Amino acid sequence: MAAIIAGSTSSLSLYRASTMIATCSRRMMMMSSSSSNNTASLSRRRCRRSSSQCSLLNKNCSWRHNSSSNNSIGNHQRRMMVSTTSRQINMKSTLQRPHLPNNRTTNKAAATSTTTIRTILSEATLESLLPRSPTLRHLVNTLNTSLLKPRPLPLPRYISPQHYSFTLSECFGHASFILVAASYATEDFLQLRIMAVFGSGAMLLFTYFHPHGRVLWLPLKWNLLFITLNSYRIGRVLFQRYMADQLGEEWKNFREQHLSVLDNVDFYKLISIATEETYEEGDVVMIQGTANPKVRIVIEGELEVLRDGTLTYVLEKGNFVSESGLHAGLLLSGSMEACGSIVVGPPFDYPSGEKKQQQNNHHDNNVQKKSSRRNKVRVLTWDRTELVQLLEADKGLRNSLKAALSWDIVRKLKTQRHMLVEGRVKDPTSWTKKREDQGISRYAAILQNMLRLPPEEVQAMSQELNKYRLIHHIDDADHERALAKCGWTKEEFRLGRQEKQDEFEEDDDMDEFESVRWRKVRRFSSKVVRTLLQ
Known part of the structure; x- marks a missing residue:
């Protein structure tokens, strides 16, 4: 079949070439005829060789010839007639229509011949794209042959009487779109990326080994870019999961007990940018009224929070220190004014039912341990600006950390209630007043940090600020007091600028x-x- 098609193609080429030659010869003869007529009418000279050629075609010439010229013209006419006759015979044999395939050829043969032509064209196109290495050339040729080989599709006649064929390259093209469509239906981030890589890889094979025989460079380059980006994201996720699994047992237990709302990868991200600090009994962690650019969490020991020298609450293992509105979504960078002093006091047990029962059963042993044990505190410390940048870049981590901070506030409130029950607070009235002042001072520090920002960003944070006021019961009077402490009025805060x-x-x-x-x-x-x- 391929030989028949090749013979047909060559016959068509000869037919077109002979047609062009015949057209050019006719035009030259017409031009020669016009030039001979003009020469005869003006000078009546001896006809040249070109005029004698035209005289064979123009038999109505009215001028006379002498005997010598008649003899030369006659001889020339005979030569021209012989050459013209031989040319016409050759032209007739050349102008015969090439042998075309019979119309009774089956659909299966037609489909196979079309695919064979495409395969031949693709091999000719890929010949210039083959690498210089013999091994790679052999590999590309093997892939080209196998991917573009026509394969019949066995369909029953009751489904379709026609015969269909397909190639593996076309299958890769269909598989690419199927994988991309399936990736849209997945919820897992890693599965989506993996399916996108496989879909782009299938499209890569389809565009390089295209059935039409030409490499589609534009989609091939874009798919290479997509594969690179998705592969980087997949590798990054797998690396983070591996590093999260390599954390020690202490960190894994700490996450399960106090930060269970965070998954392993999010907890690893927080640990990776944090530094560990250690304080002994009597050390001062923070001084009231100073700028504090840090956010901390207690991983061991106990801290005391003082407002004007009065104990307001205690920070135990798993409590955050100086979060300052992060639980409400206020992503404020820079330093925050400390609303109280934080010191490492002497060790004491937090009042809980389980610990209280243990204290009643082993009172003497506890007294002896308190006299010998010293309080040692370990904290994880983040730079507030760096932490805010991480939370802005990772929305999932931001939501998880907000949930963890909300649970932390609940624990702190329960701790304050137990302090009242256990008698840790000597003057409840003064203690309540100091707690209120501390809350207003904390809110004023948040406002002071916000007011350093442009008015547009302050307006963007207005919803989070209202949420913070709702959580901590900051009414309009407390809001005006905090603004006055910052040197602003309520009208200036509404306008977003000072006069x-x-x-x-x-x-x-x-x-x-x-x-x-x-x-x-x-x-x-x-x-x-x-x-x-x-």
């Missing part, structure tokens, strides 16, 4: 606008880069 008396106020505003604009551009570009790489 300035400086004569260069407009220039300062313009400089502030430019800095805010460039800050937004940098933040947006950094978010785009983190989104692509994470």
Whole structure:
């Protein structure tokens, strides 16, 4: 069949070439005829060789010839007639239509011949793209032959009387779209990425070994880019899971007991940017009224929180220190003013039913242990700005940490209630007043940090600020007190700016606008880069 098609193709080429030759010869003869007529009518000279050729076609010439010219013209006419006759005979044999396949050829043979032609074309196209290495050339040729080999599709005649064929390259093209469609229906991040890589890989084979014989470079390059990005994300997730599994038993137990809302990978992300600090009994962790750029969590020991020298509450294992609105979604970077002092006091047991029963049963032993045991505190410390950047980049981690901080607030409130029950608070009235002052001071520190931001960002955080006020029962009077402590009025806070008396106020505003604009551009570009790489 391939030989028949090759013969048909060559006959068609000869037919087209002979047609072009005949057309050119006719045009040349017409041009020669016109030139001979003009020469005869003007000068009546001896006809040249070109005019004698035209005289064979034009028999109605009216001018006379002498005997010598008649003899030469006659001889030339005979030569021209012989050459013209032989040319016509050759042209007739050449102009015969090539042998075409019979119309009775079956559909199966037609489909097979079409696929064979495509295979031949693809082999000719890939010949220039083959690598220089003999091994790679053999591999590419093998893949090209196997992927573009026509394979019959066995369909029963009651389904379709026609015969169909397919190639493995076409199967890879269909599989690519099927995998991409299936990836949209998955909820797991890793499964989606893996299916996207396999789908892009199948499309890569389809575009390189295309059935039409040409490499589709545009989709091939884009699929290479998609495979690279998704492979990086898959490798990053697998690496983080591996590193999370390599954490020690102490960290795994701590997560299960106090941060169970975080999965292993999220907990590893927090641990990876934290540093461990150790304090002994009598050390001061934080001083009231100073700037604090850190966020901490207690992993061992107990801390005392003082407001103007009065014990307000105690921080135990698993409690966060100086979270300052993170539980409400206030992602404030930089330093926060400390609303109280944090010190490492002498050890004491937290009042719980289980510990109380143990204290009653072993009172003498506990007294002896208290006299000999010293309080040692270990904390994990994060830089607030670095932690906020991590939370902004990872939405899942941000939601999980907010849930953990909400549970932490509940634990702190229960601890304060047990302090009243156990008699740790000597003056409940003064203790309540100090707790209220501490809450207002904490809210004022949050406002002070927010007011350093541009008005647009303050307005964007208004919803989170209202949530914080609702959680901590900050009414309008407390809100005005906190604003007054920051040097702002309620109207200025609503407008988002303070009244300035400086004569260069407009220039300062313009400089502030430019800095805010460039800050937004940098933040947006950094978010785009983190989104692509994470």
